[in-house]
Every structure is written in structure tokens, then in C-alpha cells.
Amino acid sequence: MEHYFIKTNRTFTFIRKYAWFITLLVAIGGLWEPKLGLLVLFIMAGLTTTAFFTGRYWCGNFCPHGSLFDRLYLPISRNKKIPDFLKSKAFVFGFFLFFMFNFSRKLIRAFSFWGTYNFLDRLGYVFVTTYLMVVIAGGLLSVVSNSRTWCQFCPMGSIQKLSYKLGKLIGINKKTDRKITIASKEMCHSCGKCARVCPFQLTPYLEFSANNQFENPNCIRCATCVENCPANILSIATEEEALKLKELTNLDGYKNRQKIKAKITDIKDLAKDIKEFTFTFVEPEIVDYKAGQFILVKIQDKPRAFRAYSISSYNEDSRKLSVIIKKVERGYGTNIIFNEFKVGDMVDLEGPMGNELVPDKAAERILFIANGIGITPFIGLTKDVLLNYPNVKEVVLLNGQRYENELLYDEYFKTLEKLYGKFKYIPVLSRDKSSSLRKGYVTDVLKEMDVTGSYVYMCGSKNMILDSYDILLNKGIEKECISYESEEKIAV
Numbered sequence: 001m002e003h004y005f006i007k008t009n010r011t012f013t014f015i016r017k018y019a020w021f022i023t024l025l026v027a028i029g030g031l032w033e034p035k036l037g038l039l040v041l042f043i044m045a046g047l048t049t050t051a052f053f054t055g056r057y058w059c060g061n062f063c064p065h066g067s068l069f070d071r072l073y074l075p076i077s078r079n080k081k082i083p084d085f086l087k088s089k090a091f092v093f094g095f096f097l098f099f100m101f102n103f104s105r106k107l108i109r110a111f112s113f114w115g116t117y118n119f120l121d122r123l124g125y126v127f128v129t130t131y132l133m134v135v136i137a138g139g140l141l142s143v144v145s146n147s148r149t150w151c152q153f154c155p156m157g158s159i160q161k162l163s164y165k166l167g168k169l170i171g172i173n174k175k176t177d178r179k180i181t182i183a184s185k186e187m188c189h190s191c192g193k194c195a196r197v198c199p200f201q202l203t204p205y206l207e208f209s210a211n212n213q214f215e216n217p218n219c220i221r222c223a224t225c226v227e228n229c230p231a232n233i234l235s236i237a238t239e240e241e242a243l244k245l246k247e248l249t250n251l252d253g254y255k256n257r258q259k260i261k262a263k264i265t266d267i268k269d270l271a272k273d274i275k276e277f278t279f280t281f282v283e284p285e286i287v288d289y290k291a292g293q294f295i296l297v298k299i300q301d302k303p304r305a306f307r308a309y310s311i312s313s314y315n316e317d318s319r320k321l322s323v324i325i326k327k328v329e330r331g332y333g334t335n336i337i338f339n340e341f342k343v344g345d346m347v348d349l350e351g352p353m354g355n356e357l358v359p360d361k362a363a364e365r366i367l368f369i370a371n372g373i374g375i376t377p378f379i380g381l382t383k384d385v386l387l388n389y390p391n392v393k394e395v396v397l398l399n400g401q402r403y404e405n406e407l408l409y410d411e412y413f414k415t416l417e418k419l420y421g422k423f424k425y426i427p428v429l430s431r432d433k434s435s436s437l438r439k440g441y442v443t444d445v446l447k448e449m450d451v452t453g454s455y456v457y458m459c460g461s462k463n464m465i466l467d468s469y470d471i472l473l474n475k476g477i478e479k480e481c482i483s484y485e486s487e488e489k490i491a492v
């Protein structure tokens with residue numbers, strides 16, 4: 001089984017990148033200069049105060065140990081599931097009592113030197129040894145389990161939760177409490193990526209409240225989920241901002257989202273590691289969808305997770321649809337789909353969703369730009385605009401692949417080109433030296449093209465989309481006339 005949890009960058013700010021230095025300074029430097037331990041007093045004051053206003057924000061954004069775990073220990077961590085008992089209330093509470101008992105004992109001993117020359121050194125040393133213990137114990141847990149295992153029962157985390165509870169009870173942190181917020185639950189792909197990258201292995205996508213906020217007090221507001229959500233629908237917001245966002249989010253393209261039971265009626269090999277799956281709807285039997293939309297395919301129940309796939313088929317009678325899936329090396333979902341899905345199996349789908357690639361009916365010139373597996377929505381879309389968009393006078397498809405044998409549905413596009421004078425199909429190959437087709441990237445062709453007045457729809461890699469976007473803007477295309485979809489988060 002492929003690994004569920006994913007290691008990604010979690011240190012988005014200068015403090016998060018380098019605060020680990022303070023940990024080592026106190027824990028190791030403090031062995032020579034114990035007064036360095038007194039720095040921890042400021043850290044404790046800082047975390048207790050911020051927690052009152054905005055929960056465990058400190059853990060995700062300022063904590064020097066957190067920085068150590070995320071920056072230095074994560075690369076060597078096995079990144080496994082954190083054992084449940086280490087998160088249990090009984091363990092967290094028990095460890096808090098144990099820690100506080102020992103800590104108080106050491107403090108009392110240090111205070112017995114009150115008024116002497118040694119007092120500050122004795123006091124600092126209490127913090128130095130505590131910091132060193134966390135570096136060693138937390139480090140061991142990081143490597144064998146998960147880099148943020150220590151944080152599950154860290155007494156400083158417990159203090160923050162208490163302070164946060166107090167802030168909530170008094171009710172004065174409403175304006176400062178910024179939580180993970182989803183623009184709309186309808187737009188969520190239920191892909192679970194937010195959970196797979198979460199340092200605390202939380203599952204925000206399964207827990208959003210009626211206000212679209214993630215209320216879990218353990219959330220350290222580190223925004224790793226925000227940075228990785230492929231639907232780009234997560235942010236950190238106050239309750240007031242969340243309600244506004246909910247009101248303003250445009251749900252066009254998501255209103256017909258529904259749960260669908262379907263049967264796999266065909267699986268075709270299209271190329272190495274690329275298969276086309278056809279799903280025939282069972283319940284309901286008819287599902288209306290538009291070319292350019294995508295569908296969610298369930299891959300597992302625990303935790304409930306789907307994968308999003310562009311609908312590749314042209315909608316003939318709303319009774320079935322096809323998707324084309326590329327198996328990803330080490331990919332969690334595609335390995336399940338390729339190894340377990342068989343003709344005759346029932347699957348759960350959700351959708352149809354999205355309108356980014358559904359062309360504007362007013363368009364007269366349409367430009368489709370694809371690379372890699374991003375070609376799939378344009379199979380149904382090209383036919384749809386040629387048949388059902390009476391205003392369209394020209395359709396151009398730029399299809400970037402590496403080798404000629406990776407050109408999916410090549411004959412189909414060539415046939416459409418012969419049948420419809422207004423359609424132009426331009427395959428571009430980046431690595432195939434033996435082919436007579438155009439060499440290079442789609443962006444090379446785009447630079448040479450006259451795209452005046454075109455509506456542009458792009459699907460593929462993040463770099464291709466960002467580069468094409470710049471070229472199009474330079475050519476005078478308005479932002480409103482450019483749409484795109486990608487499996488990676490893109491924000492332009």
C-alpha cells in the first residue's frame with residue numbers, strides 16, 4: 001500500500017524556517033550558559049497570550065520546537081500515522097500532570113537559591129534541561145513516528161488549549177480567532193489532501209462546521225492545508241469573514257453535484273499507465289453533465305476519500321461518462337483504482353462539478369491549451385463546441401506531450417479537423433526527436449499565434465498554465481477570458 005501521509009514544505013515564513021535555531025541555542029548553548037534558558041519565560045508568556053486570542057496559532061507559526069520538527073526532523077521522519085493513544089485525553093492529561101509535577105519540583109529547588117549569585121543560572125538551567133529533553137524525546141518520536149508526534153501531548157500545547165478555552169468562554173476572541181475556513185463545502189473534492197499534508201494528521205475536510213470553519217482546538221493554524229488544497233478553497237479567517245465568504249462564493253457549476261451509484265462498464269488501455277474508465281449511472285440513471293466538468297470517484301471509505309477526474313466523454317444521453325486516468329508513481333488513489341477497479345464493479349461517484357472549462361456561449365474564437373493528462377477534458381469539449389456552440393467560428397487545440405505515442409485520441413482529433421474546417425489541431429512534442437510533428441512546448445507555439453479575441457481554456461501542469469497565462473496577458477487577452485484547471489493549486 002502506498003504511503004497515505006505526504007511530506008510537503010510547512011515552513012512558509014522566515015520564523016518558521018529558522019526558529020529552530022533558538023531551540024538549539026537554549027538546549028545546547030544553555031549547557032554552557034544556563035541563563036539562555038530564561039528566554040523560555042518569554043516564549044511561555046507569548047504562547048499563553050496568543051492562545052487566548054487565537055488557539056494553538058503559536059505551535060504552527062512561532063514555536064521554536066515546531067520549527068525544529070518541521071524543518072530539520074521532517075525530512076528524516078518515517079511520517080507514519082501518529083498512534084491514537086498518544087492523542088487520547090487520558091494520555092495528554094496524564095502527561096501534563098507528570099510534566100507539571102516534575103517541572104514544579106525543579107522550580108522549587110531552583111527557588112531555594114533565591115537571593116544568591118547562582119539563582120538565575122539555576123532557574124535558567126531548569127528550562128535548558130526541559131528544552132533538551134524535548135529535543136531528544138521529541139526527536140526520537142519524530143524519526144520513528146511522525147515529526148509532530150510530541151506536539152500531540154506537549155504540555156505547552158495543553159496550556160494553550162486551556163488559555164484558548166478561557167478566551168472563548170469570556171467571548172472576547174471572536175474577532176481575533178482565525179480558523180481554517182472553506183469557501184464552500186460543495187466545491188470540496190473530498191480528496192483528503194488537507195488531511196494527508198496536515199502535520200497533526202487532522203481531517204478538516206470531514207469536519208467543517210455549519211459556518212464553514214474547522215473548530216478542532218488542536219489545529220495549529222499552520223496553513224499547510226491551505227497551501228496544498230487543489231481546489232484552492234481554503235483560507236484562514238475569522239467567523240465574520242467566513243460568513244461573508246460563504247455568502248459571496250459563486251457556486252455556478254456546483255449546483256448539480258449529487259451522489260451517484262454507477263457501474264464500471266468498460267476499461268480500456270490507452271497507453272502505458274493510462275486507462276479509460278466508463279461508468280454507467282445506476283442510481284439515478286440519468287445525470288446531466290456538461291463537457292468540461294469533472295467528477296469525483298470514491299477510492300476508500302476510511303477515511304472517506306475521492307479523486308477528481310475530468311469528464312472526457314461527450315454527453316450523448318446523460319446515461320454514462322468516461323474518464324481517462326494516468327497512474328501516478330507512488331500515487332495513493334491511482335494505485336487503488338488501477339489495482340482494484342474491475343468491469344462490473346459498482347462505484348460511488350459525486351458530481352458533476354466545476355465550470356472553469358465550460359466555454360462561454362458568446363465565444364467566437366476558442367483556444368484550448370493542454371499538456372500531459374490535461375488533454376482529457378478537451379476530448380468531449382472539442383466535439384461539444386463544434387456541435388453545440390453556434391457562435392463559434394474558430395477552435396484551436398494546442399496539445400503538448402513528450403512523445404508521439406502519448407497523443408491520446410490523436411485519430412479522433414484528426415478526424416474532427418477533417419470534418420470541421422473551423423477546428424485546428426496542433427500537437428507539440430517536447431522530447432520526440434524522431435517525429436515529424438512540431439517540437440517544443442505549447443508555449444512556443446502560443447508565442448507565435450494570433451489569439452486576438454479568443455476565449456482561452458487551459459488544463460495541465462502548473463508551470464504550463466502560469467507561463468501561458470503570462471503570454472496571453474502580454475498578447476492583450478483579458479483575465480476574464482482565461483480559465484484553467486489543474487490538479488495542483490494555482491493562484492494567479
Ligand SMILES: Cc1cc2nc3c(=O)[nH]c(=O)nc-3n(C[C@H](O)[C@H](O)[C@H](O)COP(=O)(O)OP(=O)(O)OC[C@H]3O[C@@H](n4cnc5c(N)ncnc54)[C@H](O)[C@@H]3O)c2cc1C
Pocket residue numbers: 003004005006007189230231294307308309310311323324325326327328329330331332333334335373376377485486487488
Ligand atoms: C479538477 C481535477 C481534474 C483532474 N482530472 C484528471 C484526469 O482527467 N486524469 C488524471 O489522471 N488525473 C486527473 N486529476 C488528478 C487526480 O485527481 C489525482 O490527483 C491523480 O490521479 C493522482 O492521485 P493519486 O492519489 O494517485 O496521487 P497522490 O497520492 O495524491 O500523489 C500526488 C503526487 O504526490 C506525490 N506523493 C504521493 N505520496 C507522497 C509522499 N508520501 N511523499 C512525497 N510525495 C508523494 C506523488 O508522487 C504525486 O506526484 C485531476 C485533478 C483535479 C483537481
Ligand code: SF4
Pocket residue numbers: 182187188189190191192193194195205228229230231232233234
Ligand atoms: S484538500 Fe481536498 S478535501 Fe481538503 S478541502 Fe481541499 S478539495 Fe477538499
Ligand code: SF4
Pocket residue numbers: 060180194197198199200201202204214218219220221222223224225226
Ligand atoms: S488543519 Fe490545516 S492549519 Fe490545522 S494543523 Fe492541519 S494543516 Fe495546519
